[in-house]
Amino acid sequence: MTHPPYDGPEYSESESPGPDWPPAPPREPREPREPREPDPLAVAVGNASLLGAGYLIMGRRGLFWGAAVVTVPLVWLVAAKAETWCELVLLLWWAVVVAHGWRLARRHPAAGPRRGQRVLALALALPVLVTAGWLRFDAHGIEDAVEEAREDGDCVAVVAAQERVGFGHRLAAAPVAARGDTVVEACERLDAAAGYLSGGLTGDLDMLKTGFGRLGTVLGEPGNERTVEATLKHFLGQLPTEDGCRTVRIADWLRDRESGPEDLSDPSSATAARIAPEALMECGDTLMTDEEWANARDRYRRLLDEHPADERAEAAREGVRKAGLAIELDNVQDLVTAADDMNTGYCRKPAKYSQAPAYRKGTNRALFVGDSEYTDKLPDGWHATDAAEAALVVCVDSAGMGNTVETCQYRDHDERIRSITFHQVEVRVKAYALRTGKLVTDRKLQISGSSCPYFISYYGSPPSRRSVTPTDADVRDAFGPVVKR
Template sequence: MTGPREPDPLAVALGNASLLGAGYLLLGRRALFWAAAVVTAALLWLTYAVAGTWCELLVVLWWAAVVAHGWWLARRHPAAGPRRGQRVLALAVPVLAAAGWVRFDAYGIEDRVTDARADGSCRAAVDAQEEVGLRHRIVAAPVAARGDTVVEACERLDAAAGYLSGGLTGDLDMLEAAFERLGAVLGEPGNERTVEATLDRYLGRLPTDDGCRNVRIADWLRDRRTGPKDLTGPASATAARIGPGALAACGDALLTDEEWADARDVYRRLLDEHPGDGRADDAREGIRKADLALELIQVGNLLDEADGMDSGYCRNPARYSAAPAYRKGRSGAVFVGDTEYTDKLPEEWRADTPEAALVVCADETEAGDVVETCRYRDHEGRIGRVRFNKLAVRVKTYALRTGKLVTDRTVQIGGESCPGTLGYFGALPSRMAVTPSDADVRDAFGPVVGR
């Protein structure tokens, strides 16, 4: 018979090296087996939850401790007989190999995540990180956690991209929020390319189809002075790229909408900020059209307000540069002021504001030259004398093209005097006005308008 021998120390050490406590079972130490299992489970859970390198160091220290403890106990253990197959390589080696393979796989995933982030592709980084499973988070928790950090940064970039899309609608508050989020992610090492790619996708969608919206966005991008140069640089470059076209398109849109003053201001900005741009001639033409429209509006308002010689156009004449030049016998006129008699002038003498060459302001009528004096008997049979006067009207004529005074004179309108029967109220008047015909009115005003 052979004598008792100790359990194989190598087998016990390898059994414990699996972190399954198998070495303690070989020694028959079930209490130690269960205690080791509890500690191992606790450490693995801590590593999974915290994902810190120090947790992995604790696991390594625990692994070394149970291996050494199993070896030490086996050397001191008096066994009652031989134990076949005590070298549990079939258990320990596969476990250790599996753990090593999982860690190797985790590092491979991390490499793919890192490469994707370096290429600026959050989508590829997220897809790679989705391969991480529970086994990786237990055996290689810090490695898996580093990938989670990349995914979390990409999620924040997705949120920033949403705000950038809102900025495409002209919401500058959303654009500001987007750049703040981009700046925060950019401040964390390794995110430079993913931030750049997110910003480039937004900037590549500019300009939009709304010129005035593009002007607001370009102004905001150009005026952004604070923040990392990785953000302000592309923003300024994009503002320079879309700015001239945005101003031209905005001016055209405002001109179409008859927002004359705003259109003129935008075109002037284009000329001031980009004098060498190929759209400069179009901008000058736009300014000319806007100026003419504004002149026409001003003239129209003044004409509407002119109900006498001291109001509206008659008081503050203005020009309409596109008005036709005066041509004697052929030019039309606008008659304002006291229109009691000018309303009797022929229609062919008149013209609407854009086509008129003259503006004629007529004052209230006064007594003009005496035509003749006639005797009348009043209702009491007394005889009296009545003088009949022409109608005197002060007239000012302005050239609409320049707003300059052409004529300032008093015209006298003749007419019928000393009628056979005189109508009056009260006492017999000593003076009365002639009764002009339409021909008399034409004769009086004809020289004023060249007719």
């Protein structure tokens, strides 16, 4: 089979046609794009959105990005600083961008009304402006709610109102939102102060001082008077505490604390005066139960001195009396316990117990102190078991030899005759009327007894003198004039 002759261009084997063969005709160069014919009003409205929409309408993308480079930092500055001057700078930039877009569009030779551009500009700018306006309006409404709650002294409502502030409010009305944040921050500091005040209710006066210091700091800032007042009122409303002595310490601190703002000092002093009488009485009673007699008497006396017209005054006077008696009794018991001889304890420093039984005619029960060799032989009815039951305190010295009774002859171990003289037992006693602490008896008792026994025992040389051997009856007879009047 043969091919017809080829009339096309000749080419060699190395120049065989490829996939792009034959070559495409060359493209004609594009003509430069004409700038869009702008509507100055549309451009100005588009730029009023702060989105640079006006520049895009004009087809000026470079200006669009350049405006964004300024707008974004300014918006961030307004949100971060939340100060009025930042908003003024942003507003000035907004006016510049709007005016610049208007002027730039007016200079275009084909400038004129364009309905489509205006619709687009409004579609972009109107939502932004309406949203910004609504957010500012709502931010002011929230601010009013925060202020109203602060005027009511209600920090809980303050926080609840400020929680409605969102990111949009902080962009469109940053200073307004920041003012609410300041109020919330003050409430948080008041909450911390309330925590310290609550700690002060345990009797920790350092925490109480810190709490009042923080209240004073917040009160020094304008507009916080009501919230501070509410915090202080809540604290004072928890007084008195369940512990009277703790309440006394708190009341004393409130009364005597360093001077501060009148808004804090006046209600604190009034509360201290209100709770002090009852607290002093309760504290005195508690200390009496704990046998802290002196401290109890001090609380009762303070009640009488500081609040003489209080309804508890009569009970306080009785408390003073009972505490005084308890102090006297404690003192007497300590002195009696310390009396080992005529020169120690009660015998050296006698004291009174005003509630003791009177030293009267008949047998008076006594506390016998000192040497007990013979007093142990006295009848139980003469002994008082406690200082509260005794009419007398009898100090007894060591026994010695008294009056001569008789002399007897004895034969010693060497069969020599010895004479031994027997003497009554002599005991010096001092008796004090416990009710007055006064000396009522100071004498040397002569105790009789048996003498000249058939046998005597001794060590070493036989004695020349010996005491008689008294019976219980002899001892009773000797001490009888001391306890009987």
